[in-house]
Amino acid sequence: MAYIEFKDIDKFYGKNHVLKGINLEIEQGDFVTLLGPSGCGKSTLLRCLAGLEQTSGGQIILDGEDITQKDPKDRNIGMVFQQYSLFPNMTVKENLAFGLKLQKLPADEIEKRVKDSVEMVELIGKENEYPSNLSGGQQQRVALARGIVMRPKVLLLDEPLSAIDAKLRKSLQTSIREIHKELGLTSVFVTHDQDEAMVMSDVIHLFHNGIIEQSGNPVNIYTKPATSFAAGFIGNYNILDKKDMKQLTGKDWSGDVAIRPETLRISREQITTGESYKMQGVILDRVPRGNVLRYKVRTNNVDVHVDVLFRSASMYEIGDTAFMALADHNCVRL
Template identity: 55%
Template sequence: MAYIEFRDICKSYDGENQVLKNIHLDVEKGELVTLLGPSGCGKSTLLRSLAGLEQINSGRIILDGKDITDVPVQKRGIGMVFQQYSLFQNMNVEENIAFGLKIAKVDKNQIAQKVQRAIEMVDLVGKEKSYPSQLSGGQQQRVAIARAIVMEPKVLLLDEPLSAIDAKLRRELQEKIKRVQKELKITTIFVTHDQDEAMIMSDKIHLMNGGIIEQSGNPVELYTHPVSKFAAEFIGHYNILDNHQLKTLLPKQDFDNHYYAIRPETISIQNEPIQDQNVYSFEAKVSHYISRGNVLRYTLNCHDVILKSETLFRSFTLFDEGQKVYVGIEPHNILAIRE
């Protein structure tokens, strides 16, 4: 039996707009699970349903063996951090973190100990007396996280908590959240639309699309074996080709499936014909390329079939626009997917 069980969860608004469609999902104790998907796919609604902030139309939610479907929000033992920091502006860091403990009438000495430990875990030592207006966005979000974990919830829910923070601070906070989660062994569900963030953070990812779970698995499984066109387009920026396009590139091969996916980094390009008989090869022209950090992204054209290829940025592997190149793809990197 899983620690959290979603059983046939349905949720609609106004009786028509069905946001969640018979969601069936398990979360194991101590896992950091990510709900990944585009805006409007239902990931935040599912998270809020677990918290009790949304009432589902049908289905059951089980937490640690107990049906909490109709349990009030305050009795579920769940901590939640939102994109907005929602800190009390008239309270300093210590007071913000201690607020919930005081409401719960925890002993003063225990409050002091718990608050100090939470401050240390989120690296805010020295900021105890600072007010929110004196903190950066990243520091305020760390206060919000500390305020949630200090209550020692059964489950920690994070609803796009880093989307309003710049890239550098975002990476630092991703590492801090993951470290704190592992140290506390707290079951955590993280919501994001950012596939890179999901890959970095997660023990397991549930990719959502239109109110259903499109695919579930660990980050490597989702990245290397997408099951559908949507999954391949959303994770990894795959080249998506139908069998006619693939036949255009490789006329001597048979392709019976309707759609195929090929990761850009598995497509090699070189100046000379490819001699390896175990690699599919064909000629193409470089339409253009862009540099992104240490990666060069090439757009290739072969009989009007467009492919994206990615290689590490090395000066001796540069290809010019309009240049003829030889493309190589290993057969196992052409993945059959469903529409």
């Protein structure tokens, strides 16, 4: 039996069917990400698990217990939101101790847990500061510490990093992952950012219009998208119909095909060995994307994107001729 089970979960808001018979299992100790665009149902499912929303149908089982109708305070679930939701009139230490005091724990136990949590989120020396004196990143670390200080059965994280700048976001991704491993937590993370999901997750569940479109580990989700939506949402795939694929490759295809931009080989000279399909095109555009340069290439009246490492000495100019090659195993049938 899985540690967390969602069985036939439905959720309606009026006539709006937000969750459509969700069946999902989460194993103890896993870092699981619910990924998808805004409005797909991922945060609603998280809130149902926390007890902040009531399901319209189905069961939620946690550690062998049906918690579908249980009060949020009795579920032993920690939650970290996008909004920090800290008490402004309490110091860091007081914010962390608040829930522990409600549980009437001994003072020395509260002191130890608060101290340990502060160390884990690297806020030593900030214990007596008020939230208004902390940066956004520091406040989010306090919110994370407040989630783990209660030693919950499950830690839920609802887009906690979306309001933080890119550099700090990467640092907090690492911190969250390390804390998850150190404490042996079962963590459920919600995000719309596919890169974030790839970096942090053991398992990804991709949501679309209230259903789970695809589930798997990051490598499988990225390399083997099951549908056009999955291919379009993860990995910036070229998605071509059978007509375009025939024009590109000269071969008949039975349906849509997804091709990752980095699997197309590009050269200034004709490619005569290796890949199954070879073609010639012209560079229409180029866009720097960090350490990758993305080219738009037109070949046989079909436009495709090609990703290469950014090397200024070997860049193609718009209008240049380019030769490309593609292996059949990199053509993912959808």
